[in-house]
Amino acid sequence: xxxxxxxxxxxxxxxxxxxxxxxxxxxxxxxxxxxxxxxxxxxxxxxxxxxxxxxxxxxxxxxxxxxxxxxxxxxxxxxxxxxxxxxxxxxxxxxxxxxxxxxxxxxxxxxxxx
Amino acid sequence: xxxxxxxxxxxxxxxxxxxxxxxxxxxxxxxxxxxxxxxxxxxxxxxxxxxxxxxxxxxxxxxxxxxxxxxxxxxxxxxxxxxxxxxxxxxxxxxxxxxxxxxxxxxxxxxxxx
Numbered sequence: 001x002x003x004x005x006x007x008x009x010x011x012x013x014x015x016x017x018x019x020x021x022x023x024x025x026x027x028x029x030x031x032x033x034x035x036x037x038x039x040x041x042x043x044x045x046x047x048x049x050x051x052x053x054x055x056x057x058x059x060x061x062x063x064x065x066x067x068x069x070x071x072x073x074x075x076x077x078x079x080x081x082x083x084x085x086x087x088x089x090x091x092x093x094x095x096x097x098x099x100x101x102x103x104x105x106x107x108x109x110x111x112x113x114x
Numbered sequence: 115x116x117x118x119x120x121x122x123x124x125x126x127x128x129x130x131x132x133x134x135x136x137x138x139x140x141x142x143x144x145x146x147x148x149x150x151x152x153x154x155x156x157x158x159x160x161x162x163x164x165x166x167x168x169x170x171x172x173x174x175x176x177x178x179x180x181x182x183x184x185x186x187x188x189x190x191x192x193x194x195x196x197x198x199x200x201x202x203x204x205x206x207x208x209x210x211x212x213x214x215x216x217x218x219x220x221x222x223x224x225x226x227x228x
Contacts, residue, residue: 004157033215042118043158043203045215059215091157102148103216105157 025094
């Protein structure tokens with residue numbers, strides 16, 4: 001079946017502009033995660049959605065970052081007033097949401113802020 | 115704060131060689147540990163997931179072990195092939211709080227040469 005998909009695959013924007021990144025999880029997966037992978041650094045957790053529960057936003061680096069998940073499926077990560085340090089690959093993952101679950105990752109969106 | 119370290123950072127081996135990748139973590143209060151591979155420009159592919167109660171998991175030529183008390187995991191790759199060339203990441207899931215987020219190591223970049 002289809003895996004996790006993300007769009008766009010690449011995004012180049014100017015400093016100060018807002019961007020939206022989209023994630024389509026695997027059908028039926030109740031848990032959805034966003035991560036950021038910066039050059040030379042490891043993967044950094046950003047936010048986690050589980051069903052209808054309040055999301056775990058503890059990894060968001062600033063209030064310029066927000067995410068929503070509509071209808072328990074598609075998620076959008078929004079970065080307002082982008083800065084050059086926001087340049088990174090943004091990865092989305094989904095899982096069944098059970099305690100023993102495996103996370104399945106999308107191909108990522110490469111964001112470049114000029 | 116959980117810290118995950120992977121050694122070596124990079125490794126080059128000739129085809130056919132057996133190899134071991136190392137992962138260590140500072141907080142043994144984990145729910146599970148997962149090994150991923152990441153190909154250039156791609157997302158992550160889950161390889162093996164070990165629950166905290168387990169000692170090892172095997173899939174084909176891959177074997178992952180876990181020693182939770184000492185905070186270590188190893189990924190053993192038998193009879194390496196050029197197609198195994200990728201970055202290998204380990205990630206731990208905590209067993210406290212919402213247990214939602216994975217903490218990743220910085221990875222081992224593996225090159226298998228002909």
